[in-house]
Amino acid sequence: MYKIELIQGDITKAEVDAIVNAANEKLIGGGGVDGAIRRAGGDEVIKECDEIRKKQGGCPTGTAVITTGGNLPAKYVIHTVGPVWQGGNKDEDKLLASCYKESLKLAVENDINSIAFPSISTGVYGYPTDLAAATAIQTIRNWTAYYSQKIPENIQFILFDITTYKCYENALTTFG
Numbered sequence: 274m275y276k277i278e279l280i281q282g283d284i285t286k287a288e289v290d291a292i293v294n295a296a297n298e299k300l301i302g303g304g305g306v307d308g309a310i311r312r313a314g315g316d317e318v319i320k321e322c323d324e325i326r327k328k329q330g331g332c333p334t335g336t337a338v339i340t341t342g343g344n345l346p347a348k349y350v351i352h353t354v355g356p357v358w359q360g361g362n363k364d365e366d367k368l369l370a371s372c373y374k375e376s377l378k379l380a381v382e383n384d385i386n387s388i389a390f391p392s393i394s395t396g397v398y399g400y401p402t403d404l405a406a407a408t409a410i411q412t413i414r415n416w417t418a419y420y421s422q423k424i425p426e427n428i429q430f431i432l433f434d435i436t437t438y439k440c441y442e443n444a445l446t447t448f449g
C-alpha cells in the first residue's frame with residue numbers, strides 16, 4: 274500500500290527515485306521550481322530536455338516526459354506542464370489532473386518506487402493553491418484506486434512555503 278507524505282522544503286534535495294518538475298511546453302528553463310531543478314540537476318538534465326524538444330517539439334500542457342536527474346539526489350526528473358490559470362473554465366482542472374496521471378504513468382513504466390511532486394501550476398501559472406491541492410490529492414487517490422500496475426510506494430508533495438503546505442494538508446484531510 275502506498276502512502277502520501279507532505280513535506281515543507283526544497284524538492285531539489287529530495288532523496289527519492291524521481292522528482293517532478295513544473296516545466297513549460299518548450300522545456301526551456303524558466304524560474305521557480307523549474308529553474309531550481311535545472312540549476313541543481315546541471316547540464317545533463319538540460320541536454321536531455323533539449324533532445325526531447327528537438328525530437329518531439331516539447332511537452333504539451335497536461336503531458337509529461339522523463340530525463341535523468343543529473344547531479345540531483347533523485348535518479349530521474351519527470352517534467353510535466355501544468356495549465357496556466359485562466360479563471361477555471363478552460364479545462365484547467367482536467368489538464369492539472371492529467372499532469373499527475375501522466376507523471377505517475379511514467380513512474381510505473383520506469384519502476385520508480387518513490388516520487389516527489391511540487392505544487393504544479395500554483396506559482397507563475399497562477400492556479401489557486403486550494404483548488405490545485407484538491408485536484409492533486411483527488412487525482413492521486415482515484416488513479417491509484419483504478420490503476421492495477423505497480424504504484425510507487427512513497428508519494429511525496431514537497432511544498433516550498435507554509436501557506437502551500439497548509440492547502441495540501443487541508444486537501445489530504447478532506448480527500449485523503
Ligand code: AR6
Binds near residue numbers: 297396
Ligand atoms: N522546491 C519545491 N517547490 C518549489 C521550489 C523548490 N525548490 N521552488 C519553487 N517552488 P512555479 P508553475 C514552488 O512558478 O506555477 C517556470 O518558469 C513555488 O513556490 O515554479 O507550474 C516554468 O518554466 C510554487 O508553490 O511553477 C514555467 O514557465 C510551486 O513550486 C512556469 O514557471 C510552483 O511554482 C510554471 O509555473
